[in-house]
Amino acid sequence: RLLRQAASDAAPGDRIVGNIGPDTDWLSALDGLACVVLCAAHVHRMGAGGSGDDLAAYRRVNTQGTRHLAQVAARAGVRRFVFVSSVKVLGEATPPGQPFRHDSPPCPQDPYGQSKWEAEQALWSLARETGIEVVVIRPPLVYGPGVGANFQRLIRWVASGIPLPLKSVRNRRSLVSIDNLIDLIALCTHHPDAAGQTLLVSDGHDLSTPALIAGLGQAMGTHPRLWPVPVACLLLAARLAGKGDTVARLVQSLQVDIAHTRAQLGWVPPFTVEQGLARAVTGQAGHDGRAAP
Known part of the structure; x- marks a missing residue:
């Protein structure tokens, strides 16, 4: 795990290197490591557009920074x-019922996805x-304690009790709780059949937006x-209000098929959607660090 925190807050054994980029000095941080998880x-960012300047910023960290870290890691053994x-x-x-697969053709549509x-x-x-x-994991929306952005906004809407005009939405979306994602990442650090694979991950149970709210x-x-x-009325009103992208995510489908991940690694999501949502709302975990049932 790559942590961005002040050196004074570092726990024993943490190695602080600063910002990630094409010139970061990684050698001392990688000494003696068998696996790196990026x-x-x-x-x-809210309000960020898709200009060339934005793409350059994404590329500096996500593309060039990733490549540089992996190059140094390879040299370090x-x-x-x-x-x-x-x-x-x-x-x-995705069209409803036609999820992305591990071998679906790439089609990034914003600077983040492109980078x-x-x-x-x-x-x-x-x-x-x-x-x-190399192991590549492609998660959909990740949620859990401290989740931000649109998912946190949805939590606030539900908590407020205000009526939500979403009952007619018939979409399906794949989500992954942070606990399920961490479980798969941990498996990928050592499983012999993970090497060379591109893996999709989710909770294994897709939800419509009304079901998520429920x-x-x-x-x-x-x-x-x-x-x-x-x-159609929701989307029109959202576009007129400048919120088209936000509402589109609430009404569109985005599903992933994790059959390949299950078959390749024998992995089954250890936490249910109900456990994940409870932890996202309360921020609490069970006594062993897992979400309480």
Whole structure:
């Protein structure tokens, strides 16, 4: 795990290197390591557009920074490199019932997805050149304690009790709780059949937006109020209000098929959606660090 924190807050054994980029000095941090897991990235900011300047910023960290770290890792004798990419490499939406697969053709549609796709290609090239074992994981939306952005906004809406005009939405979306994602990452650090694989991950149970809202309400002990509005009307109103992208994510489908991950690694998500949503809402975990049932 790559941590960005002040050196004064570091726990014993942590190795602080500063910002990630094409010139970061990694050698001392990689000494003696068998595996590197790269989770850090330059991510989208509210209001950020898709200009060339933005793409350059994403590329500096997500593409060039990833390639540089992997190059240094290979020289340092690191055996395996696990890269947490993104489902956005494949696109922004799927037709209902037609999920992305591990071998679906890439179709990134924003600077973040493009930079992640370029990083994946750089890693596969380096694997061929050096023999370092590469594993790529493409998660959809990750949620859990401290989740931000649109998922946190949805939690606040449900908690407020305000009526939500989403009852007519009939989409399906794959999500992954942070606990399930960490479980797969940990497996990929040592499983012999993970090397050379591109793996999709999810909770294994896709939800419609109304079902997600109901699940959040159940975790909070509330009963969300939904009322029907035609999806076309929602999208039109959102575009007029400058919120088209936000509402599109609430009404579109984005599904991933994790059959390949299950078959390749024998992996089964250890936490249910209900456990994941409860932890996202309360921020609590069970006594052993796992979400309480």
